[in-house]
Amino acid sequence: MGLFGLFGRKKEVELDDNITEGILQFENLNLKLAVIQVLMYDLNLLKPRFDIYGFADEHKELEINTDSYTVIEPALNFFRELSIPREFAQYVEKIDMDGGNEVYMNIIPQWDGEDECFDLNNLTSSEIRQFPNLKKATIMSSNFDKVKEIFDAENIDVELL
DSSP: OHHHHHHTTTSSSOOOOOOOOOBBSSSOOOHHHHHHIIIISSSOSSSOOOOOHHHHHHGGGOOOOTTTSSSHHHOOOOOOOOOOOGGGGGOEEEOOOOOOOOHHHTTTTTOOOOTTEEEEEEEOHHHHTTTTTEEEHHHHHHHHHHHHHHHTTTTTTTEHH
């Protein structure tokens, strides 16, 4: 189902370079989360580095349960609203979606990776074209054949986790 299905949302925004020229645009939140994993946690380029435990300490009024087995909405909102500078796109050479990725553990701390919550089931060529050096992706998806077509069209090797 993925997060958009979980929250009944279709997509974030239509891609429009005139509105947010220097910011990467995403129609699919789960692709954005995979890119955040690369830029924030793997390469340490995207700041501030989000940590659910520090966030919960700073926002005690939200009563965040860091032992949650469900989505922590304020954490998800942080990532949803996070602007990623377009200049960082060049550093995304590989995407490795894995149930243990830090980005997911900061949204659902006790997530076991066994459901489809973060699956990449929808994708557009315009989203992928923002990453000129992306050559390989390992993804979680319950709609792999459809998503693979998009990656293939952009000459990106993709495999299912």
